Amino acid sequence: MTDAATRFAAVEALKFSEVDRVALHTLGVQALPVAQALEAVLKVEFDKKHGAQCDTPRWRQFQAAYQVAFPAADLDHARAACKLLSEIIAFAENEAARAAGASILLMRGPAGIGKTHTTIDATKERVAAGRAAIAILGQEITAGHDPWSVVAKKLEISPTATKAEVIGVLATYAEKTGAPFVVIVDAVNETPDRKRWRSWLPQLTADLVGQPIKVLLTCRDIFVDDTLGATGAGLVSFTHTLKLLTASTTRPTPLRPSTRSARLPRWWPSPNSPTRSFCIWSVARRSAASGRGFPAVRSASPR
Structure with missing residues (x-):
């Protein structure tokens, strides 16, 4: 212990x-x-x-x-x-136990602090360990789509597959690797109609019951309330801070949606592979191992 x-x-x-x-x-x-x-x-x-x-x-x-x-x-x-x-x-x-036990985890932070870059760095450890995660961008969830349909497209699952079948694929992979399949949605505030997350969150929570799947959402802190509304009140969340960053991961200005989208193929050479992924649980693990703990995790409604 x-x-x-x-x-x-x-x-x-x-x-x-x-x-x-x-x-x-x-x-x-x-x-x-x-x-x-x-x-x-x-x-x-x-x-x-x-x-x-x-x-x-x-x-x-x-x-x-x-x-x-x-x-x-x-x-x-x-x-x-x-x-x-x-x-x-x-x-x-412990905050880390609350985060690890949560099916949905919210990472918030100001623009340019390095939310995307830090999670990208962390995924190297997860992928090297043979664990699976897949990243999608909030801006990719356009009209007529939901998070699961975008995940299915990224993994090249048949477009006729039902939501239950998509979840089944991820769950099966998780069982084989012995660790949760992590689905990350970066910058949910950049979803074209970001208020749709207010209806998606309750359904996502229900979808994940009993499944070896975890979801990480990242959101610019000033848009948390506007994006998630009251539905985000029950989420375990934490604020991304400079304590977790190195000089190479900080940026003086935030990433624009177009820049983020353009850089993804370079960050992950195989866009449709689970290797194109990142996971904040790895950040938390490295932070705790270094003695810094897990910063500002809470289950209360984000301010």
Whole structure:
């Protein structure tokens, strides 16, 4: 539990979900008082039999050297249980666990801060690990289309395929790789009719129930409310900050929609391949492993 990379390996597992996070938290909260009460009883018994002055590592070492039995074993087991349960609660309340358990994650930030560039850099790690993700642009979801139809087109799935069939393809791939299939929609605020996201979000949430698929949305912060409205209130979201960026990823000016679209083929040589992808979960993983944590994640409505 003390190693950030190990924690992320766990929360990024195929079947880790918000239900799992809540279950872990409930387990810890309910079991910790029981373990603490047991520890208190055992402490009283230990002090009565051996004396409080013997509750030290040195006394334990002495007993271990000369006895087969360990008088402090029960007390130490109770303390270890309390520590483990406290770590479980802390883990379940951690922002990264909330993000990893979310089916839809929103990354917001000001123009030009490097949302697109940072996620592109992060995808190299994910692709190298044999995991799948696909990126589409908000501006590509034109009239008569929705996110799933654009994903299907990118993956060259038959245009007659139903939404359920498209989701099935992604889910099957996820099962084979042992990790979620991540669908990223970059710059949802650049969707021609961006307010359509208000009706798409509830349906996307329903579509992802029980599926090994995660969706990342990126949005310029000043357009979050106008794009998502009240439907974005339940999303786990975080603000992209300079703490996650290197000098090579920052830009003095934002990317224009036409520039973003023109550069995609250069960023991903095979436009219709899952390699043309990026994933903020990889950014979060690298950030936590470096000790910086996961910045400003919350489930409240974005301002």
